[in-house]
Amino acid sequence: MGGVPARILVVDDEPGMREGCRRVLAAEGYEVECAADGLEGLEIFKAKRNFSAVLADLKMPRMGGMELAEEIRRLDEDVVLIVITAYATIETAVEATKRGAYGYVPKPFTPDEILLPVRNGLERRALALEAKRLREERERSLAALAGERSKTATIINCMTDGVIVVNAEQKLVLRNSAAARMLPAIAPLALPAPLSEARCPDIESVIDEIMAGAEPAIVSREIAIGDSTYMANASPVMEGGTKPLGVVAVLRDVTALKKLDIAKSMFVSMVAHEIKNPLAAIEGYLNAVLAGSVGGDAEKLRAILERCSVRARALRQMVLDLLNISAIQAGRFMLKRSRLDVKPLLVEAFENLRDKAAAKRISLSMERMPADGECEILGDRDAMLSVFGNLADNAIKYTPEGGCVSVAAARSGDFVLVSVRDTGIGIKPEDKARIFEEFYRVRNEFTSKVPGTGLGLALVKKLVEMHQGSVSVESAPGKGSVFTVSLPAVPPPDSSGKRIDSRSDPQPA
Numbered sequence: 001m002g003g004v005p006a007r008i009l010v011v012d013d014e015p016g017m018r019e020g021c022r023r024v025l026a027a028e029g030y031e032v033e034c035a036a037d038g039l040e041g042l043e044i045f046k047a048k049r050n051f052s053a054v055l056a057d058l059k060m061p062r063m064g065g066m067e068l069a070e071e072i073r074r075l076d077e078d079v080v081l082i083v084i085t086a087y088a089t090i091e092t093a094v095e096a097t098k099r100g101a102y103g104y105v106p107k108p109f110t111p112d113e114i115l116l117p118v119r120n121g122l123e124r125r126a127l128a129l130e131a132k133r134l135r136e137e138r139e140r141s142l143a144a145l146a147g148e149r150s151k152t153a154t155i156i157n158c159m160t161d162g163v164i165v166v167n168a169e170q171k172l173v174l175r176n177s178a179a180a181r182m183l184p185a186i187a188p189l190a191l192p193a194p195l196s197e198a199r200c201p202d203i204e205s206v207i208d209e210i211m212a213g214a215e216p217a218i219v220s221r222e223i224a225i226g227d228s229t230y231m232a233n234a235s236p237v238m239e240g241g242t243k244p245l246g247v248v249a250v251l252r253d254v255t256a257l258k259k260l261d262i263a264k265s266m267f268v269s270m271v272a273h274e275i276k277n278p279l280a281a282i283e284g285y286l287n288a289v290l291a292g293s294v295g296g297d298a299e300k301l302r303a304i305l306e307r308c309s310v311r312a313r314a315l316r317q318m319v320l321d322l323l324n325i326s327a328i329q330a331g332r333f334m335l336k337r338s339r340l341d342v343k344p345l346l347v348e349a350f351e352n353l354r355d356k357a358a359a360k361r362i363s364l365s366m367e368r369m370p371a372d373g374e375c376e377i378l379g380d381r382d383a384m385l386s387v388f389g390n391l392a393d394n395a396i397k398y399t400p401e402g403g404c405v406s407v408a409a410a411r412s413g414d415f416v417l418v419s420v421r422d423t424g425i426g427i428k429p430e431d432k433a434r435i436f437e438e439f440y441r442v443r444n445e446f447t448s449k450v451p452g453t454g455l456g457l458a459l460v461k462k463l464v465e466m467h468q469g470s471v472s473v474e475s476a477p478g479k480g481s482v483f484t485v486s487l488p489a490v491p492p493p494d495s496s497g498k499r500i501d502s503r504s505d506p507q508p509a
Ligand SMILES: Nc1ncnc2c1ncn2[C@@H]1O[C@H](COP(=O)(O)OP(=O)(O)OP(=O)(O)O)[C@@H](O)[C@H]1O
Pocket: 390, 394, 395, 397, 398, 399, 422, 424, 425, 426, 427, 435, 436, 440, 441, 442, 443, 447, 451, 452, 453, 454, 455, 456, 457, 458, 481
């Protein structure tokens, strides 16, 4: 017997019996405690709770062995109970086992007659305890495994990327919620289901490629499903061997990135196009001069150089717009604000576009112009020229030949309002909300022939907002448009040359 000695409780009202048992058991290496009747035995058992076996006489005062056996079994289902009695009958033996006793020893007995059932009982107890420990351990690890599994399943299900797993028989064995959203055909499928039922040939081909490959490889491919674009990254599931058990594919929604990518390449090609035309015109004019086609005609030469200058200025303005947009986006844009009269700025912006309007026979007029100094703002000159220039440029670009473009400016309370009106193609309500977005251009038959980057109004909005102002549009398709910029005004000078604040009440003279 190795390890900690087993503790045994001997309960008998006969002192001789108690002592006899104690001696025999102690000689075998057991630790023994004794009690003189059932009640005392029960109390000791309850107090110590560390007995492996209890030997109890059947007939005792206060509480007999049967009752004690029953009580002890209730407290400890593994303890070995052995009853001892002088009145041995089959009935009592059966009754004792019914009440939870392991064995039964008739009095008088030899040391071996008591030791044998004790040893066997303890051995059986040790086996039962070991089996119980193993059972509990298995249950614990099963519970842990189930917990891990459900944790993993929850994580996979909560992923924003779609995950699908396909086995070697081309059957879909797992899909998470994101995948069910991305591939609506797989949502209702009972798994496992043939991959063909996902109705996505692109995914099938990605998976085929991995399963058919001689070497395990990761395949990444962009696939289009409906209006969305996904990046599918698929890799083989290997577990020993050289053949994959299946394939796990992760789908990432790259629609927004794709759109940005397309917008950027369109932007680059538009910018290139926008730069190419005026450069070609300038080059053409200069070549004409160099080829001597002007001869000595100073007036003709001057007209050509002026045209070159106009085109070069427009080109410079466009490059400035681009630089401004990127500076604003990078948070590097600095306004150099000074007191500006809006009227001469509008005249300058319109003059820059006079040729462009004339080429389309569009009349360019300044209506309802304020008095000099009536509409002053605290603004950045170049930024304001860009705002008014862009609005006038759009008005000309999006008005068919022979139309009218006009500008009006007025003071309204604490604000200066500038409106650029055209008789052009107008804008649909659903586009009105988007034309101030970067790179957004309305697509229709008319605009497809109009070059542009879609940056003009985005820049206008950003610049106006940096001046604590706002820009709005009123328009209807076919009815023309009016873009109105509202900017905080600075007070106009009064007749005495002093400035008055329009917000304050008129002062008595
Ligand atoms: N006056 C207008 N009338 C009708 N549509 C307009 C008008 N102004 C702007 N739009 C629409 O709004 C879109 C965005 O205008 P925005 O000025 O930002 O870009 P763009 O003119 O296309 O290019 P860019 O100004 O950068 O050269 C235009 O493509 C056009 O469809």
